[in-house]
Amino acid sequence: MDFGEMQIDVVSGGNFWIDGGNIFGVVPKVLWARLCPPDESNRIFLETNCTVVRANGRVVLIDTGYGSKATTQQKRNFRLQDGLPIVENLEIKGIRPTDIDFVILTHLHFDHAGGCTFRRDDGQTKPTFPNAVHVVQRIEWEDANADLPELAGAYNSEDFRSIADASLFRFVDGEEEVVPGVTVRLTGGHTRGHQVVYLRSGDNCVVCPADLCPLASHVHTPWTMAYDQFPLTTRIQKHQILLEAANEQWVVLFDHDSETKAALLAPDEKKTFAPTKVLVV
Numbered sequence: 373m374d375f376g377e378m379q380i381d382v383v384s385g386g387n388f389w390i391d392g393g394n395i396f397g398v399v400p401k402v403l404w405a406r407l408c409p410p411d412e413s414n415r416i417f418l419e420t421n422c423t424v425v426r427a428n429g430r431v432v433l434i435d436t437g438y439g440s441k442a443t444t445q446q447k448r449n450f451r452l453q454d455g456l457p458i459v460e461n462l463e464i465k466g467i468r469p470t471d472i473d474f475v476i477l478t479h480l481h482f483d484h485a486g487g488c489t490f491r492r493d494d495g496q497t498k499p500t501f502p503n504a505v506h507v508v509q510r511i512e513w514e515d516a517n518a519d520l521p522e523l524a525g526a527y528n529s530e531d532f533r534s535i536a537d538a539s540l541f542r543f544v545d546g547e548e549e550v551v552p553g554v555t556v557r558l559t560g561g562h563t564r565g566h567q568v569v570y571l572r573s574g575d576n577c578v579v580c581p582a583d584l585c586p587l588a589s590h591v592h593t594p595w596t597m598a599y600d601q602f603p604l605t606t607r608i609q610k611h612q613i614l615l616e617a618a619n620e621q622w623v624v625l626f627d628h629d630s631e632t633k634a635a636l637l638a639p640d641e642k643k644t645f646a647p648t649k650v651l652v653v
């Protein structure tokens with residue numbers, strides 16, 4: 373998608389299958405199963421849509437998928453793809469790992485941060501994008517490293533430790549323009565340090581609400597994931613973001629939807645919002 377001075381592409385960081393109840397939280401299965409038919413283990417198909425922004429000679433990658441470090445059991449449970457999907461799919465677009473100048477991590481869960489490190493043959497974990505400044509909210513970093521019993525299993529330090537060791541992190545407090553036209557903003561909700569990304573060109577904007585609105589069906593305000601640490605914050609933040617996007621006719625990106633990756637929205641009496649136009653990115 374050409375967007376002002378920017379070229380925006382959505383690239384897969386790997387697809388996977390995950391329990392439908394995890395993704396739809398309090399939504400009854402009879403409702404979500406019509407939209408996302410589960411397999412025999414109650415899993416639904418998700419993408420990890422990563423966004424590449426090329427502007428003024430800079431390359432920004434938003435999220436990195438789940439990477440290649442999963443155990444055999446995780447690979448089986450989530451039906452993960454082999455290899456390092458984000459790197460392979462960037463290569464198809466002519467982008468090498470060394471070309472990436474910034475990696476924005478919306479949060480540090482494995483399906484977003486897993487691809488930004490890989491394990492070498494000698495067992496050491498190294499950054500996948502060695503020239504990139506990795507942008508994450510400071511609170512997200514603190515929570516991911518706090519070893520809190522209430523967050524047990526939420527984060528995998530191998531996903532980000534070697535990036536810190538290589539001094540490749542930039543910690544943000546709240547809102548910051550990463551490069552001209554690319555702004556991150558703390559929202560909380562899904563995790564305490566979850567951030568969203570705005571891509572702006574003139575009066576136009578593309579917004580990446582990340583895991584506040586993972587699938588197009590989550591545009592309905594009460595539809596949130598069981599994974600959300602602060603569900604009410606997710607609902608409040610998501611509603612504000614989508615309302616502004618609908619009013620201003622901004623493009624909304626859906627980070628886990630395999631079909632509707634980008635769309636324009638309008639208010640809808642039943643579903644809060646509805647996609648009016650699905651865009652190819």
Ligand SMILES: [Zn+2]
Nearest residue numbers: 481483484583
């Ligand atoms: Zn996610």
